[in-house]
Amino acid sequence: MIGTVTEADTRPTDSEWVASDSAPEAPPAATADAVDPALPEALPEDRYLNRELSWLDFNARVLALAADPSLPLLERAKFLAIFASNLDEFYMVRVAGLKRRDEMGLSVRSADGLSPREQLRRIGERTQQIATRHATVFGELVRPALAEQGIVIVTWGELDEDERGRLSTLFHEQVFPVLTPLAVDPAHPFPFVSGLSLNLAITVRQPDDGTQHFARIKVPDNVDRFVELKPRDDDTRVRFLPMEELIAAFLGVLFPGLEIVEHHAFRITRNADMEVEEDRDEDLLKALERELARRRFGSPVRLEVADDMTENTLELLQNELDVDPGDVIEVPGLLDLSSLWQIYGVDRPALKDPTFVPATPPAFGERETPKSIFAHLRDGDVLVHHPYDSFSTTVQRFIEQAAADPNVLAIKQTLYRTSGDSPIVSALIDAAEAGKQVVALVEIKARFDEQANIKWARALEQAGVHVVYGLIGLKTHCKTCLVVRREGSTIRRYCHIGTGNYNPKTSRLYEDVGLLTASPDIGADLTDLFNSLTGYSRKVSYRNLLVAPHGVRKGIIERIDREIAAKRDGAEAGIRMKANALVDEQVIDALYRASQAGVPVDVVVRGICALRPGVPGVSENITVRSILGRFLEHSRIIHFRATNEFWIGSADMMHRNLDRRVEVMAQVKDRRLTEQLNDVFESALDPATRCWELGPDGYWTASPQEGHKVRDHQVSLMESHRHP
CATH class of the missing domain: 3.30.870.10 (Endonuclease Chain A)
Incomplete structure (x- = not known):
């Protein structure tokens, strides 16, 4: 598969990570009309990587941080939570947009030539792979390591009678009153299941005639997902019981007189991609509020189920929720690990990154x-x-x-x-x-x-x-x-x-x-x-500004062309670019032309990259690397060497930023300040800097390899600001 981070190549970087903006808005699918008509014929048709699969690879790199035993343990738990939240937003927006285009019968293909349906198929396959890996990292690596450090997520079966008695009191006094078991039968239609809620699918049996019925219980989202247990005598451990296990232990209270046949956790993700008809609504505020109210009723785009769910229950959920089999993700162990933020909140400073105090210039x-x-x-x-x-x-x-x-x-x-x-x-x-x-x-x-x-x-x-x-x-x-x-x-x-x-x-x-x-x-x-x-x-x-939607793409491509002209005139040329994403075909093709002219191009991209570096005759002068760590790399900086121009701004190289947003990029001219920006590039591009490098086959590989000197980009910057 194009653009995959393999398990052998997931040697991670430093520590903390936040990626709340990692699931971007749905831009229009790329078409041949979106590509610069003046492209050299030498550029191959397969020169773009798929942006959706590239995003999944970004999230796989986040997951690799959680698997790194050299990182503080609670930071690893936090990366697991971030991975889960990222994937939720990806499905709510990106996958929702692809499904809408597929359902409308739009045959517009992505820049790499895939139809919406083919992209959805590949996304489903890749998501199942990394979701399984996510559960494995938690269940086999992080959860046991937390237990060794005295932070234990227990099961109901591991509790003694006294603890079960205390939890029985807690259940009856605080949980039972807010639960609403919803039956499904001819008199009770299948209930609405809100997006991202955790639920139990339950099968009960009538003792007199053996008739079986389905019911659903929503795990309350206004209480903590994990119930913190009272410490045992002389026990310094912090122990948590998942709320769904507590509810499952008392299903007999919720369905008195019935036999509990089975219960399984499931979770639905709904379309949250809103469209506001701005030109038809006089009051944008009211129009947006209406759309926000509709968001919770969006169509399902993903169904997560515990991997022990029976075929009958899964088939019932698929039919009632109208979920395609390709949108079902089977998860070993606990669902919704975004709730690990609660575990991260445990007061154990030794298991977290050391405190960093920012400097004041x-x-x-x-x-x-x-x-x-x-x-x-x-x-x-x-x-x-x-x-x-x-x-x-x-x-x-x-x-x-x-x-x-x-x-x-x-x-x-x-x-x-x-x-x-x-x-x-x-x-x-x-x-x-x-x-x-x-x-x-x-x-x-x-x-x-x-x-x-x-x-x-x-x-x-x-x-x-x-x-x-x-x-x-x-x-x-x-x-x-x-x-x-x-x-x-x-x-x-x-x-x-x-x-x-x-x-x-x-x-x-x-x-x-x-x-x-x-x-x-x-x-x-x-x-x-x-x-x-x-x-x-x-x-x-x-x-002194480049302003989108009219000026950013044009201004950047003009400056890339100046680098090409300078190189052909024998002058020193080069392009260094730092961004969150590199997707826009016109910018990518301009960088390909620069590479063909012999201009060295170095790209530092946090997330999506549709450019394919290192292809002979096309991009052999382009390198692409990704740095993930304690801080989310979010700045956008571009350096054009021939003219020695440094630009900073809000715009990523994406359709939505360059065509449908007001973005500003400003040139930094003061030499003192450009030296600071140059230091950022020098550190990020240092061969010893820990990162991932993108190959011409679309695979990301951890770098440097074992046995070579390794430095941490963000730690180096922290040190330089402590001791300027």
Whole structure:
């Protein structure tokens, strides 16, 4: 299979991992029309890897971290939880989109030539492989290792009589009242099963005539999945019982007078890919709220079942839930290991990554003694690199200072995702209440954050902030903030452009970079951009920015072509690119042309990569590697060597980013700052850096091989920020 991480090649990297944005929105399937018509004929038709299978390989690399015995044990448990959450979102969005196209009879093929149906078949096969591996890593590696360290997930059969008695009291007092056994018979239709809920499928028998009936019980999702047991005398262990085992032990209480024949766990995943008809709805907020209400009733796209489920029960579930056999995933052991976050919460610091305290760059003062960032930015730009640089004492401090400064006249900001107790939102509210003009562009269509963003939008509006929702048909994904300040008789603009969200929580886990500047040109560009987002302006060209949907792809390909021309003229050329995903065919083909011209291309991609490196005559000058570790590699940085241009921004090389989003990429010009970005590339591309490398056959291989010197990219950056 193309793009597979084999078990022999799953030697993992460092420690923690967060991948909440790893399941992207469904872009339109690639077509021949989407490819640059000026392509050289020499480029082969099979030059693209399948993006969906490439994503599954990314998740297999996350799983490989959980299998690595050199990592802290609870971090390994967390990677198991992240793998499960990632796969849920992949099915809810990507697989749901493919199923919709298949059901509509659309024959549009992927860039690698596969029909939606063939992609779904391969996805099902690959998912079963990695889901089985996931269960094996938990059941045979992590769970026994946790038990050795005194964190034990027990079964009902392992409990003594006293413990069973205490749990009986717990069940009758706290669990039994919220359970609702639902029968299925001519008078009771098959019940609705909510997406991602854990359920028990139960068969009961009438003792008088032997008639069997099916029933379903939903495991409550408003209580902990694992019941923590009271410690035994002189027992320092922490022990947990899965809630479904507790319920199963008392099925006789739920079905008195009936014989329990069998019970099995199952879980359904539903389509969560929403479509809002923006041009038909005057009120986007209300339209989105309607779609959110419909999301829970989406059609099933996956059925997970315990591997001990009988054929009769499985057939009944498939028929009643209308699930295709290819969408059934059999799981050995416990279902829904995303619940391992609860186990990760056990207070055992020795089994987790050591605490890391981010640095505060000198431009911002000490952690507790801030400087005026405005005074510093008048002397020169500042580059921040999260999580190595603190978000709260840099970007957050910048916005809070702007909100409190009486000389600041206006703050304009984009908000794509933010935290539940966002200090950024609080600062904007404070600024509006202080009489400043505040504009917040809240992207209420940010997937799975829609409800939270609607809440923030209304809170901002109530405080007097001018809230807008962007442009019809486009998501506003750029990370920009513009501060307008009166300084004597002049007006000066201060700007922040970043690669990550204004979210203090994820900024401690996501690796991102941001540019703070008082550049007049960038200030003028951001002014034009916000006028486009809030008004009717349709500006498509800027002084120092590339802005999607009109300018990012075009600007990048133009610069790739400049590298090709420079190489042909005998000058030094090269391209280095760091991104979350590389899928766009036009960008990939431009990189292929650069390789054919002899331009070295180095790609560091966290997740999906449709480019096939190392193919003779096509991409032998291209390398692709993936770094996974304690932090989620999230920044987008591009370096063009011939012109020595460094660009950072919010855009990945994907259809959705380049065609259906407002994205911003900014050139970093200050030599001090470009040296910092160069250091990031030098570290990530060091031959000794632990990573995975993609081969021309689509397989990812752990690198460096055993016996060679190994360094950790993220640990090195942590050390450099501790001792700059």
